[in-house]
Amino acid sequence: MAELAARAKAAARVLSTADTETKNHALLLAAGQLEQDRDDLLDANRADVDAAIASGMSATLVDRLRLTDSRLAGMAGGLRKVAGLADPVGEIAEGWVVPSGLRISRVRVPLGVVAIVYESRPNVTSDAAGLCLKSGNAAFLRGSSSALASNLAIAAAMRDAYEKAGLPGDALVLVSDTSHAAAAEFMKLRGSIDCLIPRGGPGLIASILENATVPYVIDGDGNCHVYVDASADLDTARRIVVNAKTQRPSVCNAAESLVVHRSVAAQLLPPLAGDLADVELVGDEAAQAILGPDRIGKATESDYSTEYLELKMSVKVVDSLDEAIAHVNDTGSGHSEAIVTSDLNAADRFCAEVDAAAVLVNASTRFVDGEEFGFGAEIGISTQKLHARGPMGLRQLTTTKYVVRGEGQVRGEGIC
Amino acid sequence: MAELAARAKAAARVLSTADTETKNHALLLAAGQLEQDRDDLLDANRADVDAAIASGMSATLVDRLRLTDSRLAGMAGGLRKVAGLADPVGEIAEGWVVPSGLRISRVRVPLGVVAIVYESRPNVTSDAAGLCLKSGNAAFLRGSSSALASNLAIAAAMRDAYEKAGLPGDALVLVSDTSHAAAAEFMKLRGSIDCLIPRGGPGLIASILENATVPYVIDGDGNCHVYVDASADLDTARRIVVNAKTQRPSVCNAAESLVVHRSVAAQLLPPLAGDLADVELVGDEAAQAILGPDRIGKATESDYSTEYLELKMSVKVVDSLDEAIAHVNDTGSGHSEAIVTSDLNAADRFCAEVDAAAVLVNASTRFVDGEEFGFGAEIGISTQKLHARGPMGLRQLTTTKYVVRGEGQVRGEGIC
Numbered sequence: 001m002a003e004l005a006a007r008a009k010a011a012a013r014v015l016s017t018a019d020t021e022t023k024n025h026a027l028l029l030a031a032g033q034l035e036q037d038r039d040d041l042l043d044a045n046r047a048d049v050d051a052a053i054a055s056g057m058s059a060t061l062v063d064r065l066r067l068t069d070s071r072l073a074g075m076a077g078g079l080r081k082v083a084g085l086a087d088p089v090g091e092i093a094e095g096w097v098v099p100s101g102l103r104i105s106r107v108r109v110p111l112g113v114v115a116i117v118y119e120s121r122p123n124v125t126s127d128a129a130g131l132c133l134k135s136g137n138a139a140f141l142r143g144s145s146s147a148l149a150s151n152l153a154i155a156a157a158m159r160d161a162y163e164k165a166g167l168p169g170d171a172l173v174l175v176s177d178t179s180h181a182a183a184a185e186f187m188k189l190r191g192s193i194d195c196l197i198p199r200g201g202p203g204l205i206a207s208i209l210e211n212a213t214v215p216y217v218i219d220g221d222g223n224c225h226v227y228v229d230a231s232a233d234l235d236t237a238r239r240i241v242v243n244a245k246t247q248r249p250s251v252c253n254a255a256e257s258l259v260v261h262r263s264v265a266a267q268l269l270p271p272l273a274g275d276l277a278d279v280e281l282v283g284d285e286a287a288q289a290i291l292g293p294d295r296i297g298k299a300t301e302s303d304y305s306t307e308y309l310e311l312k313m314s315v316k317v318v319d320s321l322d323e324a325i326a327h328v329n330d331t332g333s334g335h336s337e338a339i340v341t342s343d344l345n346a347a348d349r350f351c352a353e354v355d356a357a358a359v360l361v362n363a364s365t366r367f368v369d370g371e372e373f374g375f376g377a378e379i380g381i382s383t384q385k386l387h388a389r390g391p392m393g394l395r396q397l398t399t400t401k402y403v404v405r406g407e408g409q410v411r412g413e414g415i416c
Numbered sequence: 417m418a419e420l421a422a423r424a425k426a427a428a429r430v431l432s433t434a435d436t437e438t439k440n441h442a443l444l445l446a447a448g449q450l451e452q453d454r455d456d457l458l459d460a461n462r463a464d465v466d467a468a469i470a471s472g473m474s475a476t477l478v479d480r481l482r483l484t485d486s487r488l489a490g491m492a493g494g495l496r497k498v499a500g501l502a503d504p505v506g507e508i509a510e511g512w513v514v515p516s517g518l519r520i521s522r523v524r525v526p527l528g529v530v531a532i533v534y535e536s537r538p539n540v541t542s543d544a545a546g547l548c549l550k551s552g553n554a555a556f557l558r559g560s561s562s563a564l565a566s567n568l569a570i571a572a573a574m575r576d577a578y579e580k581a582g583l584p585g586d587a588l589v590l591v592s593d594t595s596h597a598a599a600a601e602f603m604k605l606r607g608s609i610d611c612l613i614p615r616g617g618p619g620l621i622a623s624i625l626e627n628a629t630v631p632y633v634i635d636g637d638g639n640c641h642v643y644v645d646a647s648a649d650l651d652t653a654r655r656i657v658v659n660a661k662t663q664r665p666s667v668c669n670a671a672e673s674l675v676v677h678r679s680v681a682a683q684l685l686p687p688l689a690g691d692l693a694d695v696e697l698v699g700d701e702a703a704q705a706i707l708g709p710d711r712i713g714k715a716t717e718s719d720y721s722t723e724y725l726e727l728k729m730s731v732k733v734v735d736s737l738d739e740a741i742a743h744v745n746d747t748g749s750g751h752s753e754a755i756v757t758s759d760l761n762a763a764d765r766f767c768a769e770v771d772a773a774a775v776l777v778n779a780s781t782r783f784v785d786g787e788e789f790g791f792g793a794e795i796g797i798s799t800q801k802l803h804a805r806g807p808m809g810l811r812q813l814t815t816t817k818y819v820v821r822g823e824g825q826v827r828g829e830g831i832c
Contacts, residue, residue, distance in 0.1 A: 013745070017768050098790045102779055111801055112771070190625065194801050209606065213625055215802045236824040243826035329429070351819045352433050355528070363518055363822030372827070373818075374514050385527055385610050385815040386631045386803035399801040402789075403767050406779030408652040410659035411788070 001185045004173050005113070005140065005192035011170035012112045012138035012194075018167060020087040023134055026165035027083040031076040033161040034126065034154065042067060044153035045122065052146050065120045065147055075126040075154075078377070082130045085376040088395040089136045103405045108398045110136030112194035115186065115214065116379075117142045119200040122150035128199075129158055129172045131379050135397035138171050140193060142186055145178035152176060187212040195387075195397075197380055217392070220383030222252030222335035223307045224365045227324045227350065229341035230261040234268050236362060237340040242275045243364040244338065250309050252381060253336050253368045257304060257314040259324050265317045266290050276313065283315030304331040321346050325353045332356060334383050336368040357383055357390040417601045420589050421529070421556065421608035427586035428528045428554035428610075434583060436503040439550055442581035443499040447492040449577040450542065450570065458483060460569035461538065468562050481536045481563055491542045491570075494793070498546045501792040504811040505552045519821045524814045526552030528610035531602065531630070532795075533558045535616040538566040544615075545574055545588045547795050551813035554587050556609060558602055561594035568592060603628040611803075611813075613796060633808070636799030638668030638751035639723045640781045643740045643766065645757035646677040650684050652778060653756040658691045659780040660754065666725050668797060669752050669784045673720060673730045675740050681733045682706050692729065699731030720747040737762050741769045748772060750799050752784040773799055773806040 015023075034041065045067040052062050088108050095105035114137040118124040125141060132139035143151040151174055159169035175182060187196060187208060196216040198204050208216055226244050228237040244255035260268055269290045273281065281291070282299040296315065303314045304327075318324045328337050338360040339350040347361045358368040368391060370378025375393025382388045388396035431439075450457065461483040468478050504524050511521035530553040534540040541557060548555035559567040567590055575585035591598060603612060603624060612632040614620050624632055642660050644653040660671035676684055685706045689697065697707070698715040712731065719730045720743070734740045744753050754776040755766040763777045774784040784807065786794025791809025798804045804812035 013769075013771075016771070096790065098788065100783065100788065102783060102788075104789060109771075209629055215800060217802070233824070239824065239826050247827055347821075353429075355429075355432070355525075356817065358818040358820055360820040361822065363820055363825045364827050366827040367516065367518060367820060367822075367825065368818070372514065372516065372518075373520060374512065384631060386633070389815055390818045399805055401772065402774040402784070402806045404774060404776040404779055404783060405763075406777065406783075408649070408655065409779045409783065410655050411663055411780050411782040 001175070001177070001182060001189065002192070004175060005189050007170040008113045008138040008140040008173040009192055011168040011173075012110065014168050015133070015136045015138055015171055016110050016112070018136060022165060022167060023087070023136070024083040026162045026167050027079045027130055027133060029161035029165050030126070030130070030158045031079040031083075033157040034072060034076045034079070037153070037157045038069070038072060041072060041150070041153045041157070044149040047149045048147055057146065061120055065122065065150070067122055067150060071123060075123050078123075078127050079130045082134050082377055085134065085394060087134065088398050091395075093400055100409050101406065102409055105403050106400045107403050108395070109401045111397060111399050113138045113140050113192060114397060115140040115142070115189075115193040115196040117183070117186070117196065117198045117200065117204060117208075118144070119204070120144050120147050122147045122154060124199055125151045125154045125174070126158060127377075128379060129155075131377060131394060131397060133162070133167075133171055135394045137194075137397055138173065140173050140175070142175040142178070142183065148176065148178055183207075184211060187214060190214050199380060217380070217382050217388055218384050219380035220335070221307045221333040222254070222381075222383075223257065223305060223331065223333040224253060224255045224336045224338070225257045225259050225328045225332060226255045226338045226340065226365065227259040227328065228261060228264060228268060229321065229324075229339055229343060229346050230263045231343040231346065232261075232264060232340040233342055234264060237268060238272050238275055240338065240340055240362070240364050241272060244366055245276065245279060245313050246311065247364070247366055249311050252307070253365050254309070255313070255338070255365050256306065256308050257316065257331070259316050259318055259327060260287075261321075261324070262286065262317050262319050269315070278311050280312040281315055282312070284317055286317035287315040307333065321349060325350060328354050335381065336360065336365040338363065338365050357381070417591070417593070417598060417605065418608070420591060421605050423586040424529045424554040424556040424589040425608055427584040427589075428526065430584050431549070431552045431554055431587055432526050432528070434552060438581060438583060439503070439552070440499040442578045442583050443495045443546055443549060445577035445581050446542070446546070446574045447495040447499075449573040450488060450492045450495070453569070453573045454485070454488060457488060457566070457569045457573070460565040463565045464563055473562065477536055481538065481566070483538055483566060487539060491539050494539075494543055495546045498550050498793055501550065501810060503550065504814050507811075509816055516825050517822065518825055521819050522816045523819050524811070525817045527813060527815050529554045529556050529608060530813060531556040531558070531605075531609045531612040533599070533602070533612065533614045533616065533620060533624075534560070535620070536560050536563050538563045538570060540615055541567045541570045541590070542574060543793075544795060545571075547793060547810060547813060549578070549583075549587055551810045553610075553813055554589065556589050556591070558591040558594070558599065564592065564594055599623075600627060603630060606630050615796060633796070633798050633804055634800050635796035636751070637723045637749040638670070638797075638799070639673065639721060639747065639749040640669060640671045640752045640754070641673045641675050641744045641748060642671045642754045642756065642781065643675040643744065644677060644680060644684060645737065645740075645755055645759060645762050646679045647759040647762065648680060648756040649758055650680060653684060654688050654691055656754065656756055656778070656780050657688060660782055661692065661695060661729050662727065663780070663782055665727050668723075669781050670725070671729070671754070671781050672722065672724050673732065673747070675732050675734055675743060676703075677737075677740070678702065678733050678735050685731070694727050696728040697731055698728070700733055702733035703731040723749065737765060741766060744770050751797070752776065752781040754779065754781050773797070
């Protein structure tokens with residue numbers, strides 16, 4: 001493992017000064033290579049899929065694992081798209097001159113070695129590696145054992161392409177030991193891994209929080225709320241709640257909980273419950289009194305803290321904006337929280353007082369992702385506060401360095 | 417411990433929306449209170465100092481522990497200075513409009529609860545607490561057992577002042593259990609501590625890297641180099657090396673190692689060795705051949721990786737810029753690295769290829785701190801790559817939040 005890390009680190013030094021044109025060329029070659037190696041990739045994937053079915057893997061997980069022509073085309077297209085995005089490296093984030101005459105600039109530079117631990121989808125191999133390459137980082141990847149043959153085939157194709165473009169193949173290093181012992185070793189490679197980004201379920205996240213000694217960015221849960229304020233336009237509220245809950249229920253920026261001001265609950269909930277005919281509702285006594293116990297079950301305290309990721313929603317009726325904000329802060333996961341309102345003061349207070357990566361006024365929580373924010377692509381959505389918070393694009397895969405230019409200045413006496 | 421953390425967290429919610437005027441008022445009252453409570457503070461400190469002397473603490477550490485009238489004045493002055501700095505909270509870091517019509521802004525907000533673990537200097541209590549308050553964070557502090565009486569007295573004075581200003585006293589929570597068990601518990605308060613900043617020696621840092629499960633920012637070692645290039649103006653080089661090594665040898669941005677291009681070594685080293693008469697030198701064979709073994713001892717490999725923090729310096733002669741950059745990257749700690757040169761290409765390559773928080777051209781490494789960078793004050797100098805890298809001022813004690821404003825937008829079908 002240490003030898004793999006050393007190879008990634010050596011590649012990272014080369015990548016840190018690679019020019020944009022070379023990196024783009026490598027990405028385009030990699031896209032072409034994935035298409036050219038179609039038969040090999042599908043064969044490798046078939047072996048993974050057959051083994052997964054034989055081992056009794058669920059149909060949903062087998063579907064995630066499976067590569068098809070259209071998924072391969074999506075992977076190649078993704079690499080071409082990343083080639084077209086702006087290169088964040090070298091961007092001057094800020095610059096100024098200090099009284100000593102020194103000219104200071106803060107310049108965006110690659111992180112170095114970016115490690116990604118991910119679960120069964122093999123497309124993450126090319127997606128993550130492409131974003132790392134464009135941002136000048138070596139990708140140090142550890143996928144799941146069930147996708148190993150697929151991941152190895154994808155990595156081999158991309159490494160070939162990188163070398164043809166004159167970049168080190170070790171710009172993509174895939175760990176082929178998928179044992180738990182190797183995973184434990186991986187997340188303790190301090191000094192070799194500059195940033196670890198897990199892409200997976202709660203078990204993976206918990207293991208990283210408990211065991212990792214390398215720096216990491218967590219792509220966490222999304223227990224997202226939509227709060228319908230007393231002053232909300234109720235047609236707008238219905239459209240936003242329906243979109244936030246049902247447009248794609250399985251993703252982290254889908255809404256899990258509806259909070260309604262008591263003064264509009266009786267008017268909003270009946271038609272909204274009709275809009276949400278396919279959605280199981282659980283709520284408090286006030287919501288049950290309006291919709292009846294046949295339409296809405298009783299919510300437990302744990303319901304309000306649960307990210308369902310399916311067509312189920314909790315409902316809470318509140319007496320005030322204060323109560324709504326407190327409820328969102330107490331039960332939310334700090335991902336994306338929306339208010340529907342026509343009251344400027346309520347909007348401003350919600351934005352200021354709700355503690356989350358993103359707060360939205362009169363818009364669906366589903367907009368909180370890298371594509372919709374205009375980043376072109378995303379490696380995840382951070383729910384932590386340090387380094388990156390919210391959707392992470394290429395820029396969030398960089399750090400900065402101070403460049404200080406002088407003409408022989410030395411420091412005088414004075415405060416330390 | 418959990419109860420203390422909950423109190424800090426509750427205070428952080430209040431502070432997150434406190435206005436600048438109230439925070440400044442609290443800081444000014446706290447400064448006045450420290451002066452007013454002079455006798456109590458000095459009495460408490462005398463108890464700490466007497467106990468430390470009785471326990472056999474070294475004179476240097478006792479000096480760090482001791483409060484005097486002038487140190488108290490410095491603490492009060494520090495708080496007044498922080499009151500005069502710009503408030504980073506609410507600053508819009510960037511903002512744009514996306515095709516869906518949503519208006520997105522990234523707004524600077526407090527981190528929440530900032531924890532600081534620190535060693536014997538009691539002034540850190542007021543310095544750190546003041547920076548946290550101004551940036552809207554609750555300060556959750558754990559000082560050393562040797563300074564406990566002093567720290568409790570300072571905290572009590574500041575908490576009083578905060579309450580008089582209408583802010584929660586729990587904006588400063590000091591942990592009075594200074595046992596090792598309490599320290600271990602402290603650094604695992606995930607969910608309560610938003611950012612931990614250690615201020616202390618290698619033992620403390622190692623313990624945090626090994627045991628902390630809360631997010632942290634490391635204020636790390638500074639094994640800083642000055643590289644004198646073939647094209648350097650040698651008078652400038654001498655002034656910069658002398659300043660970087662000797663102006664304040666005990667701090668992290670002091671230089672520890674001199675790297676010299678072979679073509680100027682014979683001309684530079686003899687007069688420079690004279691300038692550095694008080695500095696013990698160790699070097700490679702080339703440097704020894706020039707200066708003689710009486711003036712310069714033989715450097716071991718470990719010398720080149722050592723942060724001496726005293727009047728000792730390692731010297732290495734290199735054949736090229738490439739060798740200089742590789743040596744700096746291999747042995748440096750990623751803090752501050754300087755080149756002295758008149759060659760534009762050498763300057764640009766050194767800046768691009770050296771991996772450090774700060775790279776300097778023709779200036780002393782001693783300039784890399786929050787004061788000299790114009791931040792007004794600093795809580796430390798980060799040598800990590802995530803969140804903050806380099807000097808940390810008030811802005812580095814914040815995170816950002818996306819505020820998204822719409823007019824009822826919902827997300828259409830399409831990619832994820």
